[in-house]
Amino acid sequence: MTKRTTDVRLGLAFFGGCGANNAKLLSESLDPETHPHVHILVANTDANQLVHHFGGENGEGLGRWKDSGRFQVEQLGFELTKGMGAGGKPDIGRRAAQESLEKIRGFLEDLDSLILVGGLGGGSGTGALPVVAEEAAKRKLPTLNVITMPRAVEGGRRMLKAKEARDLLLRLLVPTITVYNENLPEKNVRMSAAWRKVNESCLEPMLRVLREIIQNVGEVINSDLADWTAVLGEGNYVLFGYSEANTPDKSPAEIATELLHNPFQDQEIIVRAEVLQFWFHGPWLVQEIEGVISNIKAEMRDAAREGASDEIEVHCGVHEANDDEKWVGFIAVAPEAPALEARPAEEVAAKAPTGPVLIHSTPIDFRRDGQVVTARVSEETAKRWRSISSLKYPSPVEFEEIRREIERETGILPDPNGAPAWRTSKAAGA
Secondary structure, three states, rough: OOOOOHOOOEEEEEHHHHHHHHHHHHHHHHHHOOOOEEEEEEEOOOHHHHHHHOOOOOOHHHHHHHHOOOOEEEEOOHHHOOOOOOOOOOHHHHHHHHHHHHHHHHHHOOEEEEEEEEEEOHHHHHHHHHHHHOOOOOOOOEEEEEEEEEEHHHHHHHHHHHHHHHHHHHOOOOOEEEEEEEOOOOOOOOOHHHHHHHHHHHHHHHHHHHHHHHHHHOOOEEEOOHHHHHHHHHOOOOEEEEEOOOOOOOOOOOOOHHHHHHEEEOOOOOOOOOOEEEEEEOOOOOOHHHHHHHHHHHHOOOHOOOOOHHEEEEEEEOOOOOOOOOEEEEEEEOOOOHHOOOOOOHHHHHHHOOOOOOOEEEEEEEEEEHHHEEEEEHHHHHHHHHHHHHOEEEEEEHHHHHHHHHHHOOOOOOOOOOOOOOOOOOOOOO
């Protein structure tokens, strides 16, 4: 029996306090009847927040989702936390997710694709997301992470926890969109309005694109969930863009700029991107489509090196709908991290004059081209480097990981025998 794309099951799993906030906003803005393919899970250790957001009568939109039978709320780790939260400790969030793993597995059952959503830096989301990502990987379930990083005022320790969790997700080879709360352009607003702005920049338009992929067939060039999955499989660093083009005076160059320059994401990804995917909805002309793609490739060439964009693989879907809407969605996927791990929120936190721990505050020594050099890294990276480099025969895998971590934080890659105390003839793991 043929399975139609409308039978596809897309899972949205929100973890932690930030994830629950996003789930509430999303459920209020999305109609379950127009998203019959979407199944939602909200999970947190904090029982009070779950009851506040999702208990009782909390809005017509949320009620519709509850009635749909595709909205699931789970309290993580009841025996461990007794509903009192994770206290900002990722280890508690991890153990709570492990305690509730059977319920999580039940949600993952029969899904065709999964989007994990959560904020990093606290306890529940930071600890739980890697557990769920690993479980999804075991099932070979195509997964995309959408994670948020802390604001600078939340302190260096919180940023370090967020960075460690994000790097763990990347080591699990899960494609990841990183959203920087620090980059909110207008801060003279209430917190709820700020989170809604972040949602509107990424999650909401992404679901519009996915609804297009799953429910509609491109009359001219079709693009389905297999294309989405294949493109995301090309790398772990993902940039998402969206632009509405309902006004005739909006040029391809302006549209390309909107697609590339999402203020909440790491725009440096475009320098390393090797695969692009576009979804055009509405009455697009050939010259408009070519203009958008050409402008993006031109900017990529300027950002990287001459001729780089000629190597880019481009995928395109076109749905000429008759609904008076005209928009384009876009993802760029890079197999490698942006140069020097350019991350706006962390740069701000690193320069902050106050806070318990600065991002790059701890000096370490290592060899580069045979010479001992000193560089500043995060406290956690410094601890790992000292521990691994003190071993007579360190694990080659662990040593390579810490070398790459130092390179990401400093832009300098230590020599393979880069610990100053080692003899120059000694190789890691020899």
